[in-house]
Amino acid sequence: MPELPEVETVRRGLLRIMVGQRVERACLVRTDFCVTEHGGPPRPQELLQGAVVTDVVRHGKQLAIVADSGRVLRLHLGMSGQVRGASGLDLATLTHVHAWWRLGRPAAPRRTPGHPGLVLFRDPRRFGGLWTHASMDAVRAGPWAALGPDALSVTTPQMARGLAGSRRAVKAALLDQAVLAGVGNIYADEALFRARIAPARQSGRLTATEVVRLATSIRAVLRHAIAARGSTLRDYVDAEGKPGRSQLRHLVYGRAGMPCPGCGRRLTSREIAQRTTVFCTHCQRRS
Ligand SMILES: [Zn+2]
Numbered sequence: 001m002p003e004l005p006e007v008e009t010v011r012r013g014l015l016r017i018m019v020g021q022r023v024e025r026a027c028l029v030r031t032d033f034c035v036t037e038h039g040g041p042p043r044p045q046e047l048l049q050g051a052v053v054t055d056v057v058r059h060g061k062q063l064a065i066v067a068d069s070g071r072v073l074r075l076h077l078g079m080s081g082q083v084r085g086a087s088g089l090d091l092a093t094l095t096h097v098h099a100w101w102r103l104g105r106p107a108a109p110r111r112t113p114g115h116p117g118l119v120l121f122r123d124p125r126r127f128g129g130l131w132t133h134a135s136m137d138a139v140r141a142g143p144w145a146a147l148g149p150d151a152l153s154v155t156t157p158q159m160a161r162g163l164a165g166s167r168r169a170v171k172a173a174l175l176d177q178a179v180l181a182g183v184g185n186i187y188a189d190e191a192l193f194r195a196r197i198a199p200a201r202q203s204g205r206l207t208a209t210e211v212v213r214l215a216t217s218i219r220a221v222l223r224h225a226i227a228a229r230g231s232t233l234r235d236y237v238d239a240e241g242k243p244g245r246s247q248l249r250h251l252v253y254g255r256a257g258m259p260c261p262g263c264g265r266r267l268t269s270r271e272i273a274q275r276t277t278v279f280c281t282h283c284q285r286r287s
Pocket residue numbers: 260261262263264265280281282283284
């Protein structure tokens with residue numbers, strides 16, 4: 001499932017492909033893939049048809065495409081969603097394309113050389129989706145108000161507030177999007193290993209120093225993964241259709257039974273918060 005680094009990599013690609021371009025045509029292939037603020041089927045302008053894209057914003061694992069009309073399309077990649085530049089040939093040959101947008105420069109309809117011409121949203125497993133909003137304020141006051149701080153810039157006080165008084169495992173807290181937006185199974189395991197904290201520790205019982213270490217580790221793990229253009233384990237590709245390289249640098253995720261990069265002992269795997277969790281019983285403190 002794409003986590004923050006993968007979604008951020010897609011965002012950066014979409015900035016290059018979409019910003020400054022007019023949406024000449026927006027097409028929703030599957031109407032049940034899009035939820036509007038009025039509950040009915042989306043009108044073309046609600047899918048940004050006719051508007052110029054001015055920005056692509058991210059919070060946690062969600063993206064918002066902002067247009068000069070003020071309108072916003074919010075999207076979530078779910079388990080296997082891909083939002084990427086495409087050509088007419090891609091559109092004719094790719095399966096599971098639920099929506100697409102044809103782009104053109106506002107001043108001259110001819111596009112710059114090398115521009116893909118289209119952006120498409122495909123999602124084989126259909127856990128992703130599209131939502132229309134009247135404005136960015138409506139997104140921030142609505143669905144994004146329910147999310148915790150963005151994990152890429154989470155501060156120690158924000159992290160401390162998210163964990164305080166909770167008896168659940170710190171791994172479960174990190175996966176809770178209302179506590180911290182953007183972290184999933186991969187980067188939770190990686191951050192806890194770097195912070196030397198056992199994943200089953202009670203959230204509310206971490207020391208102040210450990211909370212500092214955890215917030216620092218989360219930001220560092222995500223920054224490094226973005227620099228490697230995200231992790232590709234299954235379906236993930238960026239907005240240019242390319243896989244990421246971050247999976248080659250994972251220290252613990254997916255490495256159960258292999259030697260710990262810290263001490264050389266075998267890494268342990270256990271189910272915590274209903275997710276397979278890999279950690280080192282020697283390097284990650286249990287109390
Ligand atoms: Zn170790």
